[in-house]
Amino acid sequence: MTTIHTFKIRLEKRREAILQDRESMKQATEQVELDQACVGRLSRMDAMQQRAMSQASARLLDIELQRIKTALSRMDDDEYGYCIFCDEEIAEKRLQFDPSLLTCISCAQEAEKNN
Numbered sequence: 001m002t003t004i005h006t007f008k009i010r011l012e013k014r015r016e017a018i019l020q021d022r023e024s025m026k027q028a029t030e031q032v033e034l035d036q037a038c039v040g041r042l043s044r045m046d047a048m049q050q051r052a053m054s055q056a057s058a059r060l061l062d063i064e065l066q067r068i069k070t071a072l073s074r075m076d077d078d079e080y081g082y083c084i085f086c087d088e089e090i091a092e093k094r095l096q097f098d099p100s101l102l103t104c105i106s107c108a109q110e111a112e113k114n115n
């Protein structure tokens with residue numbers, strides 16, 4: 001399957017982008033902490049809000065990064081493209097939409113219901 005190679009490249013690029021985002025977020029958070037020492041109360045609240053927001057998006061990125069890592073290691077194990085829950089083949093359309101998806105459509109829907 002030649003498409004796996006394409007997915008792999010996409011995953012690796014996405015992983016790079018996430019790692020870069022995470023790095024700049026980390027720097028931004030450190031900057032906020034530095035600034036906090038010399039700002040007024042109002043902007044301190046702004047800074048805290050900003051920090052909470054960037055922490056939330058950092059968490060989302062971490063989850064995606066974890067999924068990408070799993071997808072890449074499943075490629076190495078020749079298990080890529082099969083659902084991690086039921087072993088059914090994942091529709092290629094789904095993978096084209098997001099190559100880091102690890103579940104088939106029915107397991108994804110099942111997981112959503114339980115959320």
Ligand SMILES: [Zn+2]
Pocket residue numbers: 083084085086087088103104105106107108
């Ligand atoms: Zn499944």
